[in-house]
Amino acid sequence: MGASTNSLELNPGPVVDESHLFDFVVKQGNGVKGLADSGLMSLPRRYVHPPGERIDRKQVIDASPYLGAPIDLSMLEEEKNKEKVMRDLCGAAEKLGFFQVVNHGVSLEVLERVKEAVHGFFNLPPEKKAGYLKGKTPCPNVFYGTSFSPENEESLEWKDYLSLRYMNDDEAMQFWPLECRDAALEYLKSANKMIHLILSTLLQGLGEEVDSSAVNLYDEDKTVNMNFYPICPNPELTVGVGRHSDLTAITVLLQDDIGGLFVKVEDKGWIEIPPVQGALVINIGDTLEILSNGRYKSAEHRAIASSTKDRVSVPIFVTPGPFTMIGPLPGLAEKDDKAVIYRQLLFGEYKNNFFGASHQGKKSLDFAKI
Numbered sequence: 001m002g003a004s005t006n007s008l009e010l011n012p013g014p015v016v017d018e019s020h021l022f023d024f025v026v027k028q029g030n031g032v033k034g035l036a037d038s039g040l041m042s043l044p045r046r047y048v049h050p051p052g053e054r055i056d057r058k059q060v061i062d063a064s065p066y067l068g069a070p071i072d073l074s075m076l077e078e079e080k081n082k083e084k085v086m087r088d089l090c091g092a093a094e095k096l097g098f099f100q101v102v103n104h105g106v107s108l109e110v111l112e113r114v115k116e117a118v119h120g121f122f123n124l125p126p127e128k129k130a131g132y133l134k135g136k137t138p139c140p141n142v143f144y145g146t147s148f149s150p151e152n153e154e155s156l157e158w159k160d161y162l163s164l165r166y167m168n169d170d171e172a173m174q175f176w177p178l179e180c181r182d183a184a185l186e187y188l189k190s191a192n193k194m195i196h197l198i199l200s201t202l203l204q205g206l207g208e209e210v211d212s213s214a215v216n217l218y219d220e221d222k223t224v225n226m227n228f229y230p231i232c233p234n235p236e237l238t239v240g241v242g243r244h245s246d247l248t249a250i251t252v253l254l255q256d257d258i259g260g261l262f263v264k265v266e267d268k269g270w271i272e273i274p275p276v277q278g279a280l281v282i283n284i285g286d287t288l289e290i291l292s293n294g295r296y297k298s299a300e301h302r303a304i305a306s307s308t309k310d311r312v313s314v315p316i317f318v319t320p321g322p323f324t325m326i327g328p329l330p331g332l333a334e335k336d337d338k339a340v341i342y343r344q345l346l347f348g349e350y351k352n353n354f355f356g357a358s359h360q361g362k363k364s365l366d367f368a369k370i
């Protein structure tokens with residue numbers, strides 16, 4: 001390893017100089033990948049999370065009572081099966097807020113290519129990735145980073161990411177890193193139809209007051225994130241991504257075959273979403289919980305790194321544009337015989353608040369509560 005990529009003196013052991021570590025990982029852009037590559041034997045203290053925040057696999061409960069079989073989306077096009085599939089999708093959104101889908105229109109080849117592209121980008125030399133750090137990146141919709149909000153976090157997360165917000169083809173062709181550009185665009189474009197279909201189905205499930213064309217408002221903005229969780233010396237002491245809910249309407253998540261994604265079942269415990277070859281994970285985000293006045297659940301989830309392999313995941317975050325108002329849809333509270341629990345606010349306000357704090361479970365939703 002050259003001196004330029006490893007300015008950190010890594011004595012194996014849990015304590016390394018704190019400010020030097022932060023500079024090396026966050027500011028210089030070496031990321032946790034840089035730490036992992038430096039031959040670290042044990043987890044630096046800054047990555048150790050309090051015991052209650054760690055994922056103890058022994059405490060994970062059986063998923064089968066809560067997570068159904070992957071839903072076959074092609075059946076939405078068959079008259080005789082349509083009603084049942086709609087009920088399955090809306091039921092999963094109401095109960096767990098997480099489900100898996102198959103026959104979703106994104107081919108296996110596209111899924112494989114995008115996972116490979118994540119490895120391609122994160123295996124670049126650190127100085128190349130650092131060119132995309134916030135403050136250096138030539139395009140504000142394309143940035144590379146580590147953890148979630150390092151400046152606001154007591155304990156850091158064992159994850160690097162590249163965020164690609166789609167505005168138009170010209171911008172993507174010019175600014176998305178070559179190592180992953182085409183694969184990410186192909187993935188996003190082939191997922192668009194499915195995203196629209198799932199969101200319209202979920203909005204229709206909220207009742208006839210909802211005009212299904214409203215879906216265009218809520219899937220206007222899409223960001224592909226490439227998450228990279230390098231091999232970790234002590235994954236049981238840290239988190240890859242801490243307990244959080246997404247700010248989205250829905251998130252489409254591709255995970256690789258390593259596993260390590262956990263979802264909270266309220267009052268019961270945590271289940272693991274098992275990797276299923278060719279399936280995509282869909283989860284409800286805060287926006288849809290707010291629009292549905294709490295009927296659909298934005299589920300708390302988290303992920304863990306592996307001690308033997310680099311793990312990748314590729315979420316597509318589907319959100320309204322910043323100037324779209326979000327709030328419980330008209331008539332819904334009366335229909336569900338419930339009080340109105342969320343206020344009306346601009347999605348942009350919600351987003352600013354969301355990214356201004358560290359991951360703390362579903363606390364993000366408090367900002368929209370009445």
Ligand SMILES: O=C(O)CCC(=O)C(=O)O
Nearest residue numbers: 227241255261303313315
């Ligand atoms: O890596 C995963 O499986 C989950 C990632 C995630 O929750 C996120 O990026 O919001």
Ligand SMILES: [Fe+2]
Nearest residue numbers: 244245246301
């Ligand atoms: Fe998430």
